[in-house]
Amino acid sequence: MGWRMRAQIASVLLIAAIVAAGPVGSAAAGPHIVVDVGSGRVLAESEPFRRWFPASLTKLMTVFVAFRAVKAREITLKSPVVISANATKEPPSKMGYPRGSVLTVDNAIKILMVKSANDVATALGESIAGSERAFAARMNAEARRLGMTGTNWVNAHGLHSDNQYTNAHDMALLATAIRKEFPQYDSYFAIEALQAGKARLNNHNSLIGRFDGADGMKTGYTCPSGFNLAASAQRRGKRVVAIVLGAESVEERAETAAELLAKGFSRSSFGAKRLGTMRPYGSMLTTATNMRPVICTKAARKERLAKRDAQGRRVISSPHMSEFDRPRRVIEVGLGGTEGPLPISAASASDIPIPTPRPDYTPTRAEGG
Numbered sequence: 001m002g003w004r005m006r007a008q009i010a011s012v013l014l015i016a017a018i019v020a021a022g023p024v025g026s027a028a029a030g031p032h033i034v035v036d037v038g039s040g041r042v043l044a045e046s047e048p049f050r051r052w053f054p055a056s057l058t059k060l061m062t063v064f065v066a067f068r069a070v071k072a073r074e075i076t077l078k079s080p081v082v083i084s085a086n087a088t089k090e091p092p093s094k095m096g097y098p099r100g101s102v103l104t105v106d107n108a109i110k111i112l113m114v115k116s117a118n119d120v121a122t123a124l125g126e127s128i129a130g131s132e133r134a135f136a137a138r139m140n141a142e143a144r145r146l147g148m149t150g151t152n153w154v155n156a157h158g159l160h161s162d163n164q165y166t167n168a169h170d171m172a173l174l175a176t177a178i179r180k181e182f183p184q185y186d187s188y189f190a191i192e193a194l195q196a197g198k199a200r201l202n203n204h205n206s207l208i209g210r211f212d213g214a215d216g217m218k219t220g221y222t223c224p225s226g227f228n229l230a231a232s233a234q235r236r237g238k239r240v241v242a243i244v245l246g247a248e249s250v251e252e253r254a255e256t257a258a259e260l261l262a263k264g265f266s267r268s269s270f271g272a273k274r275l276g277t278m279r280p281y282g283s284m285l286t287t288a289t290n291m292r293p294v295i296c297t298k299a300a301r302k303e304r305l306a307k308r309d310a311q312g313r314r315v316i317s318s319p320h321m322s323e324f325d326r327p328r329r330v331i332e333v334g335l336g337g338t339e340g341p342l343p344i345s346a347a348s349a350s351d352i353p354i355p356t357p358r359p360d361y362t363p364t365r366a367e368g369g
Contacts, residue, residue, distance in 0.1 A: 030226070030246030032256065033168040033275075034264040037176050037232070037239040040276055041269035044260060048169035049150055049280040051288040052245045055220030056116045056368045057166070057228050058158030060174055061139050062125060063109050067182045068142065069128050070105070077106040080338035081127045083119060090118040090157060093368035095196070097335065102342075107333040109185075113218065114194045115201045116368040118157040125156035127343040132156065146173050147276060150285065159367060160222045165288045168243040172275055175217060175230050175241045189216030189232070192328040202328065204369035206254035207231050209328070210321045211261065217241070219253070222367045223296035224288075231257040233265075240264035246291055249304055251316050258320040 031052060034044040042048075069075045083101040095117045097103070103111075108124045111117050125135030132155060139153035148170035154161050179186070192208055194201040207214040213233040220228035226246040233240055242260040247253035294300055 031168040036269040041272035043264040053225035055222040055225040056158040057220040078339040087123040094119040121157035223292040226291035227253040
């Protein structure tokens, strides 16, 4: 039996195990890890080195590279991000800005953290590094610097590629690095909603405003990845990060993350292993599990719909979460407001038109959040 066949069989067996686990006790259903950010100690873990597709958790690395570029004075938060012809071709989730539109790095980051817009992610990467390939090289350089040995990046948005993969351990390294290296940017990850023209865009992270102390991070979804979440929260001076991979629904990933964060706050980090010194162990370290048979079949979609009410909603049944019972805090974003020269990638392109005013558009729900 060849290695490809063995990998496929292992992937099918894992999916069967995930299905059998069910939503109850969901913290055990897929790879996860819980870390005390201050001490760097691991408070809980399950298969943290199992290879997985990151989906839009990728955008955490995208903004981390942007933060590093600001720190190096290559750009500022008001530097222009130009929507290229290449960026307009990205599938949803997207903003739909026309080619040549210009927005600030600041607004681009806000949009990535809330709307998870793939067109803006591509444009941000191109505007910083000159091309998608060059930006991916920066992402991989940062991954190596942080010790993310089980991760490879090929794009800035997280839409599926067999060659873009990570694991829970590596995403925890990234999440803790963001919190430690760039505390001045904490507010980007906890935005509750954006106002973009006529559109109100709510954050996909269900824990914000509902889990005591939740302060954001990032969601991700594609058919191959399932529903992923990097979540963090603070209580009494202690910050905990939880990485959840491969949940079967938005609700399950929120319930799982809430359970894991609550567990993290209840545990002492004294004597626990350090995240930075962990070494890979377990199975499926070199082949990513493909969740498509669980997530994106007609039967799977029908099962998820059956759990929703007439308005298409499903109540999140977690003892650790409350209802969002107040108006969301809304931040306005749009085009323009930039300072400084256009990025090299745009300035050298003869087909970039004069920047356009903010357009009307209808956001589309799709892969990314």
